[in-house]
Amino acid sequence: MGSTAKAIMTGFICRLCSEQKKVVIHLYTSRAKKLKLLKKIKLLPISVDKYDNLPKTICEQCVSKLEAQYDLLQKIRRSNSVHRSHRMHHSNGRCPAECPLHGEDESTESEMEVQGTSS
Numbered sequence: 865m866g867s868t869a870k871a872i873m874t875g876f877i878c879r880l881c882s883e884q885k886k887v888v889i890h891l892y893t894s895r896a897k898k899l900k901l902l903k904k905i906k907l908l909p910i911s912v913d914k915y916d917n918l919p920k921t922i923c924e925q926c927v928s929k930l931e932a933q934y935d936l937l938q939k940i941r942r943s944n945s946v947h948r949s950h951r952m953h954h955s956n957g958r959c960p961a962e963c964p965l966h967g968e969d970e971s972t973e974s975e976m977e978v979q980g981t982s983s
Contacts, residue, residue, distance in 0.1 A: 878923035879912065880930070888921035899927065904934045 876884050879891070889896050892914060896902065901922065905912055908930075914920070922930070 876921070877919040878921060878926055879919045880908075880910075880922055880926040883923065885923040885925075888923050889927060891920045891922065896922075899931075901927065901930070904930050907934065907937060 876886065876888065878885055878888060889899070889901065891901055891905075891912065902912065912918075912920075
């Protein structure tokens with residue numbers, strides 16, 4: 865398939881997994897902007913600079929994994945916000961209508977805690 869240096873120049877090396885791939889997405893294209901890849905990559909413990917000499921492409925498998933990670937992090941953030949708001953509304957021990965979890969059955973959570981501690 866050619867040298868690694870040539871593959872990097874032609875965009876066949878994935879920045880995330882370092883594997884040579886035939887199909888990749890360049891980080892600075894309209895498709896990458898539409899997928900918000902640079903924003904999602906910022907959640908990873910790497911830095912990407914437009915002018916560094918590292919690959920600027922990501923393979924489709926890594927894009928899929930990055931999307932799943934981003935979705936999970938967003939879900940965790942929303943859930944954390946709901947739980948914080950839920951606790952904020954409970955000054956008197958009752959669940960008011962404006963609470964985001966109003967009507968949710970909290971007994972299941974309490975039962976699970978009791979079962980977990982009694983085992």
